[in-house]
Amino acid sequence: MTETTIPLPPITEDAGTGATLEARRISCWFGDHKVLERVSLTMPAGQVTALIGPSGCGKSTFLRTLNRMHELVPSASLAGEVLLDGEDIYARGRRLTEARRRIGMVFQKPNPFPAMSIYDNVTAGLKLTGQRVRESSKDALVEECLTKAGLWKEVRARLRQPGGALSGGQQQRLCIARSLAVRPKVLLMDEPCSALDPTSTRRIEETIRELAHEVTIVIVTHNMQQAARVSDQCAFFLAEQGTPGGIVEHGPTTAMFGNPTDPRTADYVEGRFG
Numbered sequence: 001m002t003e004t005t006i007p008l009p010p011i012t013e014d015a016g017t018g019a020t021l022e023a024r025r026i027s028c029w030f031g032d033h034k035v036l037e038r039v040s041l042t043m044p045a046g047q048v049t050a051l052i053g054p055s056g057c058g059k060s061t062f063l064r065t066l067n068r069m070h071e072l073v074p075s076a077s078l079a080g081e082v083l084l085d086g087e088d089i090y091a092r093g094r095r096l097t098e099a100r101r102r103i104g105m106v107f108q109k110p111n112p113f114p115a116m117s118i119y120d121n122v123t124a125g126l127k128l129t130g131q132r133v134r135e136s137s138k139d140a141l142v143e144e145c146l147t148k149a150g151l152w153k154e155v156r157a158r159l160r161q162p163g164g165a166l167s168g169g170q171q172q173r174l175c176i177a178r179s180l181a182v183r184p185k186v187l188l189m190d191e192p193c194s195a196l197d198p199t200s201t202r203r204i205e206e207t208i209r210e211l212a213h214e215v216t217i218v219i220v221t222h223n224m225q226q227a228a229r230v231s232d233q234c235a236f237f238l239a240e241q242g243t244p245g246g247i248v249e250h251g252p253t254t255a256m257f258g259n260p261t262d263p264r265t266a267d268y269v270e271g272r273f274g
């Protein structure tokens with residue numbers, strides 16, 4: 001079988017400011033249960049957008065619609081559009097793998113391939129998304145992605161050791177490096193620090209701020225201090241009294257925390273519920 005080679009330029013050549021992601025009137029169901037009602041949100045290129053709100057209001061579901069992961073659940077359905085730099089990722093003829101390549105995801109629990117080497121973990125996503133890199137370029141790619149994920153100095157002397165031998169925080173940064181290797185325009189992060197200690201959390205937060213210059217980031221977090229530290233804008237989700245979740249308020253993080261317009265936002269960010 002012949003494989004198509006898609007030459008990948010060094011990341012720096014492709015480094016822009018990410019892409020703007022725009023969700024338009026997203027509604028989601030699990031079977032008959034409607035969990036999101038006409039949610040619209042623009043996540044601007046090169047910014048960090050934090051999705052906040054109490055448990056069960058649909059933040060993760062919304063995040064998973066942004067790279068077509070919601071449709072993996074057999075009972076799940078969806079209405080609305082998700083535009084990546086103006087093009088609907090759900091449009092007929094759009095390939096799922098293309099959406100996943102351009103819009104990467106980092107999960108709550110670090111999930112490197114534990115028996116695979118650190119080096120191979122970084123390049124693992126390339127094959128899965130049908131991309132190939134020349135052998136001669138691989139070392140540079142691995143170094144660049146690990147550097148951007150803030151892990152290079154800690155692992156450069158042991159790239160052939162298994163990914164599973166790293167600490168939890170290092171594993172999460174390895175997963176970020178793996179996501180970066182396929183040149184995403186957007187990185188979705190679902191509570192990426194909730195399984196980590198405070199020091200590792202700080203390292204990931206620094207990494208997020210550094211990456212934001214070239215990748216658009218959308219992060220779900222329950223940690224209000226974290227939302228305040230890492231994000232440029234916030235969207236506050238709420239599902240009241242058994243109704244589907246929606247966005248109550250969104251805007252610049254400084255305004256959301258300093259001067260929210262909706263009393264429910266104020267109550268939530270000041271820790272009075274949730």
Ligand SMILES: Nc1ncnc2c1ncn2[C@@H]1O[C@H](COP(=O)(O)OP(=O)(O)OP(=O)(O)O)[C@@H](O)[C@H]1O
Pocket residue numbers: 030035053054055056057058059060061062073
């Ligand atoms: N796979 C699933 N099947 C059925 N219902 C689901 C599924 N995943 C989520 N739900 C339901 O969808 C609603 C929204 O859940 P979701 O996980 O998106 O909320 P969340 O705000 O991210 O919560 P948390 O902060 O606790 O992670 C909840 O009522 C939840 O029970």
